[in-house]
Amino acid sequence: MEYTNSAHKPSFWEKFSVERIKVELLRTAYGQSMTFLSRFDPRIMIAWYSFFAIVPWFIHNKAVLLGLLLAVAVLTYSSKPSVLVLIVLAIGLISDAAYMLIVSLMFGGGLAAAWALSTLTLKLLVITLASIAVFSSMDPERLSDGLLSIGAPAQFSFGVAYGFRMLPILIEEYNNILYSYRLRGKSPDKKGFLGWRMLVYSFKLSVVAFYPLILNTAKRTRTTVEALEIKGFTYAMHDPKVKKLKLSYLKIRRRDIVFLALSALYIAAVFYVGSFFDA
Amino acid sequence: MTSSVQAEHNQSIIIDVQDVSFRYPGAESNSLSEVNLQIKRGDFVAIIGSNGSGKSTLCKCLNGLIPTYYTGDFAGKVVVNGVDTSQASIAELSKHVAYVFQDFENQLVRPTVFDELAFAPLNFGYEDYKERALQALHMLDMAELKQRWIWQLSGGQKHMTALAAAMALDPEIIIVDEPVAQLDPAHAKLIYDKLALLNERHGKTIIVIEHHTEFIADYCKSVVLLDRGGKVRWTRPTQQALSSVAELTELHIQPPQVTQAFAALHADSRSGNGLYPVTIEQAVEQLQPLLAHRGHRPMSEQHQDHDERHTAHLPYQDNGAQLTAHASCLDHDERHQARPLHPSTNESAQRDNQSRAGREPLVHVEAATSGYQSIERNMSPTLKGIDLAIYPGERVALIGNNGAGKSTLLRLIAGIRKPWSGAVTVCGQDTRKVTPEQLSDVVSFIFQNPEEMFIADHIRADIEFFLKARKQSNTEPFIEHILQTFHLTELQQRDGRLLSGGQQRRATLAIGMAMKPTIMLLDEPTASLDIVSRREMTQLFDELQDHVQAIIVATHDMQLVADWATRVIVMHEGTIIMDTTSADVFQHPQLLDKAALVPPQIVQLSHALKLPSAALSVNQFVEQFRDKEEQDGIYQLSAQA
Amino acid sequence: MSLSPLRNRLELTSQQKLMIFILSMSLYGISNMITELLPEFRVGPVELKVEYFIFIPLIFAILFNSLYAAIGASVGEMIFGELLLGQFGGISELEKFIQFSLAVFVAGMLVRDPRNKRQLAVAAYVAIGIDQLLGTIVDIAKVYIGIEDLEAVPGLPQSILAIEGFSFLNAMVVSGTLFALLPTLYLVPRLYGKVEPLLGMKPRDGRAASSIKDFVTPRFIILAIVLAFVAAAAEFLAESDNAFFSWEWEADFGSGAFWISLAISIIVFIAAIAVIRARKKQKPKGESLS
Structure with a gap:
């Protein structure tokens, strides 16, 4: 549980520190400042997220996916996620794709496999970033209230x-x-x-x-x-x-509606533009 | 603070217990047998009785947990604020009765204080649940805690939160199960002050289960004594109840030290109606004319003078530091006027150095700094450059308020925390260079919470654990000896968690002893113990002394300091502010006050009486008082009142 | 809340179920947080990491009530391991929830006598097996859905199968032994009869709880899952072989198999819960937790 400074190399046990976890917990829970997305009603955010978590699976158009990625990337940036989370995500995505590519080479795969895998990685990226953008900036209690209101026990x-x-x-x-x-x-x-x-x-x-x-x-x-x-x-x-x-404190305000409407407009635009790059 | 017994008329009965008997499922005997009890509205009642007299069981009958939640053989009838408990749900009854458990930490289920307070009213579907929570917050004057995280609170603040959460339903009756047992004295006093507030300002009826008669004397109006087997022996007004010294002692309940002292001094010091003083104020009141007769200045004057004297000499004292109205501050013999801090420590250090000349310290702490990382990821040290040497044969008490750094210091010595800077050497080993496992050959560390030390199937296995891990053979006789010493032979096959508080402490001491340590560290070893178990612990410490070269105890228990320690180290905000002897430490009321420590009642009384040196026990007090009596002529105690 | 005398594990009061839920939730949650912090060794697809302390909910599922232990653990993981650390994964949490609850629930139901080591061993491997199997299916399905015309891409289908298959076996052998089998064998006999009084319960009587129905149903569930998986895998292979040679554009019929297998496992899970609930219908109280 003991914090140690750089004066001596922390051992495995010391890295596992109560204080560190407490600090992380507090930072996660109340540490984050108001971000752009945390202003909206949790139910709206859950609905918004659901779109980005499900729809990309069925889109095979890379231009559209890139358009979606741009939007979630900007929103993720606005919600100031911890660097650690992003690094873990990046390593995970890259290494998974790399393994698949290497192994597929053994089975005679090539450029086509790489191309196909890049689509998959893109989709996973959109979906994961969407969850980070929405959930990492949302107060867990608000999130749980949001889930409660849509039927969680x-x-x-x-x-x-x-x-x-x-x-x-x-x-x-x-x-x-x-x-x-x-x-x-x-x-x-x-x-x-x-x-x-x-x-x-x-x-x-x-x-x-x-x-x-x-x-x-x-x-x-x-x-x-x-x-x-x-x-x-x-x-x-x-x-x-x-x-x-x-x-009763959860209320859908005008800004929630505006946000949804803008999102819908953006998505429609992305699909429209994407249709020119049907790859 | 004193709740004089007021003869209030027209009081209605708020709790009516009629012929109640109860037996837990599977138990062999009744926990309550034909209890009849009436409690008046607005009363402040203490329920006392030895272990197993059914105190908690009785209280669980009042809030409906019995017979609704606990099944068992229940007979009789309980009417609480007009509601028959067998006809109402537990939740319904909690609108009438607030209950604070003995392990109150586990009744807090929400993350923040305000959330906890709003939880019950919300569950009851009150539209104004937030207002109710706020109201409870204000009722207990704890608005500053509103947004705090529960886990950041001190024990006393958690207890207060548990109380306030129960108050959010605005019940008429408040039951608190052993508040003092789980809290340090300063916090316990705080809780009692809050209860007194609720009783006096809001007219609530208060029931406490309590072992600590000094608190009963200060706060309660009447006392219910339960006998073994769950029978009510009597209900009496507080002073009358606590003056029954022989009867209480026989039931292992220790009356206030003041009362004991008066009882021991003079049987005829009873005032006309057969009562002894039960609080320091009452004792002082009886003795004041006597002191005045001896030509001393009036007390109020001395008090002021005293105050100035201290602030002048103690540079570390905060400006405006408040003196509480403890009797200890009322007077001070000239011989014992507090010395300025530095000369004092230097003096004692010099003295100690002479006696320790040529000896190697067992523990050597050099300019050690250590602490925790704060929420902002800053380093916040809890120990700031501590220098300390502990020598063989010392019995050291580390005292100081919460957060003073006592536990951190113990952990540094045990090697489970390393200094950020400086060094800690234990028996010649630098703690930064060895693992806690290696250090445990010479140091044994007894945690504050015994349950964190029960890691094996039963306590015998716990005691053997260390030796078995080191593959020592032929340990049988040694283990048997340990079990016997700590009276655990009968209990050796039980799981530690199922033992009583006193048994648990004994078991942890045995675990520590079985490690054959050179140095033993104990964190709050007497916390949450009743008085009998405490006394037993002090005796066992003497036993330890024969086997262990040095013992270091972090404690709030001033009685333990008085009875046992040879060296006392007072810590405050990560530094050592005094290093002295146990006889001397009580001569510095300001210092103790600053560290939120309350001297034993008998020490306070001997200050008030200007005894040549503060008595550390009732027996000492009686002896000294008699000596003084011989010197100064006869004190006509019996002439008083 | 009236209590009826409770003697075996299917007849707990709602308070006792709540206790088990909270117990399983906090402890598995905390273990999840701990494993997140422990180091991880990864050499290619061979992972050597502290996977998860599945033995914790398994112990409660064996000693008390399988359903509440299973759900409690999944909720605990979601809350402690993800939500409180700001790592809530949205919909992927739901699939983890289903996999894990099902695995612990079925494994817990298999044990009739907590003192029987063989039953404990079977339960340990079944728990990790179901969880990993469903996870593997979902992973493969994801790739299948995520990549258009997977079969059309040379090398990919085989490599996915190889990687997933390897990691499944790896998890079964390494995690199954270290984090399910050994701890379960060590802890269950020690806790049996000891933890119950602390919760104010009686230890479950090994024999009383066992009737034919009690173990036929879980066995049936396992069988169903295994069959579903085998069927799905077979179809997948057939499809991919086909695609490998034909290079056809519209050959994406195979994804159906994965939807079906996923659907089957979800249906089986729901059915299993329905069976349990139906069996408890005799007791009107105690439905409060689900």
């Missing part, structure tokens, strides 16, 4: 709130349990080839540490459910009135 939205509540506590506890094992256990004397003994030791610890964690969490959960009973949650779960009350 109350448990889900409860889970999101509960996740925020419990995450730091659970990580801290897991971390302390790991230390309990380490402070009473013994790490391997020899590291082994490529440190495999250490690897096995770390793996074993990370799994067995769940044993006390499961028991502790079970004990905790019992009180929590009693409290939920007292707070009326188990009744409210099925009460449409409560849901309405909870979601």
Whole structure:
């Protein structure tokens, strides 16, 4: 859990730091400033996203896909996603395409395979960027309320709130349990080839540490459910009135409509222009 | 703060428990047997009784968890604010009864304070749920916490949030299960102040389950004593209840130290109606004429003078630092006037250096800085350039408020945190160069939460874990010895999580001992323990001393400091502000106040009485008082009141 | 909320189901977050990474109620692993949800006696098998849909199959053994009879819960899935071979097979839940969680 500065090289265990996760969590949840997309109603954003998540699969026109990509790329940029997320995405997409290309060469593929794969990569890029643009800038609670309003069960939205509540506590506890094992256990004397003994030791610890964690969490959960009973949650779960009350702050405003209309116009334009480049 | 017992007339009965018996499913005996109890509207009641007397069970009958949620053999009738609990749902009853669990952290289910407060009213479908939440926020004067994340709150703030969340439904009755057990004394006092506020300003009926009679004396109006097996022995007004010293002691309930002292000093010091003082104020009130008689200046004058003296000498004291009205601040013997900080530490350091000359320190912390990364990814140090040496034979208490850096320091010594700069050397090993596993051959670290230490199937396996991991053979007799020392032989096959608080602490001590450490580190070892278990822990610490070269304890428990420690280190905001002995530390009320620490009641009382040196226990107090009596002539305690 | 006496795993109160849901959600969620942080070794298509701690929901599915453990875990992954980290993936979360819930649910239902090591081992591999299998199908389907006339592109269909097939086997062997089999065998017997009292429940009685219906249904489900997959794969091969030689433009009939296999698995999943729910219809309470 301990943060270490550059003065000494952080070990594997130190990189896994409670504080780091807490920091990340807070930054994700409330750290982001207002972005362009986070202003809109979550339901509108979910609908908007659904279009970009489904339609590209059925478009084989590269010009159209590029047009869509341009739009989502600009919006992604406006939502200031973390660099890390983008790097992970880039590595994933490129390496996946590369493997397929290399393996297809073994089966006699060539330029045609590369061309076809580039279309696929383009589609995946549009879809993934759309999800980053929309969801990385949306407050998780608003998102869960949005999902609630389109029919997700109350448990889900409860889970999101509960996740925020419990995450730091659970990580801290897991971390302390790991230390309990380490402070009473013994790490391997020899590291082994490529440190495999250490690897096995770390793996074993990370799994067995769940044993006390499961028991502790079970004990905790019992009180929590009693409290939920007292707070009326188990009744409210099925009460449409409560849901309405909870979601009453969600309102579709004029700017939501304008945004949808502009998006539709843009997409129509892209399709129209794309029809000239039917590749 | 004092809630004098007011004879309020025309009080209606708000809780009526009639012939209630209850047995948990599968239990062998009743947890409650034919309980009859009436509580008046607007009362502030403490429920006391030894472990297993059914205190929590009784309270769960009041909020309907029994018999609706817990099935079992239930008989009798409970009427709460006009509602028969067997006829209403639990949710319905929570409009009448607020309940704060003993493990209140687990009853908080939402991410932020305001969200938590609005949750129940929202679930009940109240249109004005936000207003209700705000109202609860204001009722408890905690508006500044509104947008805070629950997990960032201190224990006391979480407790307050749990209370406020229950208050959002505006119930008439508030039940709080052992607030002091889970909180440090300063926070516990805060919670009680809030309860008093709700009681006095808003007319709420308050019920607390409480072991700590000093809080009962300060806040409660009446006391219900439960006997083993869940029977009500009596209900009495607070002073009368707590003056029953013999009866309470027999049931392992410790009356306030003031009351004990008076009882021990003079049986005839009882005032006409057979009562002892139960608060420091009452004790001082009885003794003040006596002190005045001895030619001392009036107290109020001394107080002011005292105040100036401290601010003048202590440069680190914030301007306008408030003195609380503790009796400890009322008076100070000239001999004990607080010395300026630096001379004090230097003095003691010199003294210590002489006695330690030629000895190697076990732990050597040199200019160590460490801390956490803040939300803005800045480094925020919790320890700022600490220098410290711990020598063999020392019993060190680390005290200070939350966030002072006590836990960080312990973790540095245990090697599970490395200093950003500076160095920590433990038994000659630089902690940056060894793994925690290697360091654990000489250091054992007992976590604050025992449940995080139960990693094996049962506590015997937990105790053996260290030796087995090192493949030591023939450990059987040693393990048996440990089990015996810590009274765990009977419990060895049980899972630690299913033990009582005191048993859990004993088990963690045993785990630490079985590592045959040179140095033992304990983080809040007496937190959430009742008084009997606390005393037992202090005795076990003496046991440890024979096997371990040095013990370092981070604690809020001033009684432990008084009873056990030989060296006390006061920390504040990542630095050491005092390093002294336990007898001396209580001579610095400002310093303690700054670190949000409350000295034991008996220390406060001996300050008020100008005893030659602060008594650290009731027995010491009694001895000193008698000595003084002989010197100064006879104190006619019985002449008072 | 009245309680009826509860003695085996299909008769839990709604509060107890909520407990299992929360337990599974928080713990699997947290493990998901941890695995996101652990390092990953990737040598070509051979991945050696901490895949996922599938044993956690599996334990709850075995010891308590399969359905709530499965759904709780999927929700936990979605919330802790994605949403709270700002990595919510939209529709792809839905497919993960279905795959994973189905896998854990079916595997949990297979175990009749938590003390029987053989049943535990089978459950472990079944869980990871179903999850990986459905994932593989979806992946292939995606490429198939995403690339126009896949069969027309030389080398691609085979390479996709090879890569997906390899990663499936890899996951089965490596993840199946390390993250499903070993932890399940180690943890279930230790937790059985010990975690239940902490939740205020009685341990499930191994024999009481087992009737013919209890295990025929899951077996049937597995069989159905395997058959669906085999059928789909066969058709895929046939199509791609055909395309490989003919270079025809309009030969995209094969995508139908993948839609069908996906549809089948979804239908099977829904049917499985329907069966469970129907069986519980005798008990009017306790439907609150789904």
